Amino acid sequence: MNHERLIQIIHAYGTHSDRWPEEERNAAIKQLQTDPEAQKLLADLNIVDTALDKFGVPEMPQLSDKILGNLPQRLWIDRCLEWLLPSVDELLAYFWRPVLAASLPLVAGLLLGSNLFTVEVTESWEDEIVLIALDETRLGEFDE
């Protein structure tokens, strides 16, 4: 800590030492004790902090109830989206979201495909027996 840094601190953070940067506070207070120029500056600028201290804000007692009253209900779709877009850091999310978007056509294709092609099911036992017999006949032809 030196004179210049103490002056910078007073100009930036004001005259209340409890608002000075924590890691420099003790050294700055020590420097102040032996620095008449900084002491004078502190006295001159103290008036701004005094003015700032007078500026309060009105309390809003109903605000808490208002916030709670206006909370939207969480829908299942919101939870699905939260699961799909997890709270990873921005970089991971940056890659995850395009992957998710790119996989949507694949999902759509699978859904569409499963609806378009149905497996043919033989409806009667008689037809099935005929088909098996035909196969065995062919196998016999190969044996000959």
Added chain:
Amino acid sequence: MVSEAELVQQLSSGDENAYRILLDQHLASISSYVGRMMHSNADTQDIVQETFLRLWTQGARFNPETAKLTTWLHNIAHNLCVDHFRKHNRMVLEDVNDEPDEHSEPVSQLQNLESATHIGECLMQLPERQRSAIIMCHYQGMSNKDAAAILDISLDALESLMARGRRKLRKLLVSNL
């Protein structure tokens, strides 16, 4: 005692009680910040409500390993204030004429300053970033590192911003007497 990180995790899965606890813990601080930034009750209420709505809907995005919840909420509130100023064309541009006035009134006159409204009006005349930096460090008890992170600037830039803001505030307080 449930930690803040656990409460956020609970609210992410829809736990309204966890949300109430966090609301009680942070409402006064966020209202104080926004109230001093906006200097208007109606705007303050809207922005504070929106900030806490985002805690409810986007709480899962909060990462307790990278920031404190209060810093995260202040960040949201700050961005909402900036958006509001932009929408309403109330953004005060950086004043070129920041240097102290050589012919300013004697400092003793400032001692008669009583009106909080007057001080609030002077604060409102500061550029939004200067005002925000002063409010965060003077009223919110925020560390310089957290304030710099919210404003997305370096510590040197934050100190420069605050020094200019305080110099201009002093000038405004004197000239408006």
